[in-house]
Amino acid sequence: ELKVEQNPLFLSMQEGKNYTIYCNYSTTSDRLYWYRQDPGKSLESLFVLLSNGAVKQEGRLMASLDTKARLSTLHITAAVHDLSATYFCAVENTGGFKTIFGAGTRLFVKA
């Protein structure tokens, strides 16, 4: 059974600082997603990672995937208040087409 673990679950950081969110999963996977969710809103797709060693960057966010370690990271560079949100990783199980979400990381960036 595919399980997805995210940590930390809550992160409070100062503006200008760097930090990394980790996403571990338990079985092989075809693809991994990162989403952002603002309070009361829907999910916004940030990154889709398809292969080992994939790295994608958008603004202050960079995501990477290590399929051998079954680990993805979301790195935040020089955080700003607007990045405050909940970030989910989600993993699609091989051949089953089910997407399993991590518990989410609630990020709060203090001005």
Added chain:
Amino acid sequence: DTEVTQTPKHLVMGMTNKKSLKCEQHMGHRAMYWYKQKAKKPPELMFVYSYEKLSINESVPSRFSPECPNSSLLNLHLHALQPEDSALYLCASSQGLGYEQYFGPGTRLTVT
């Protein structure tokens, strides 16, 4: 058109009511999904349709009944719900199974 729309945005219903949630996309996607999300929790997959056929049913109680009348439209029929069914219901679509999913804004459901 690159969005998924959902109606209504909010719904309050009693436990004896029958209501329906509607989801629509015009991106030519052939897979559509229903998720349930409780407060401060991740989305949980409920149903998956592929080419208008039900592909995945995650052991959802029969008081939730999905319907996919055509490739652009997905409904979720609700009957005799319980207060614990109160949640944000998210619809998503993708080009096909195994492709990136695009989420609608959700329907916030309250069962009284």
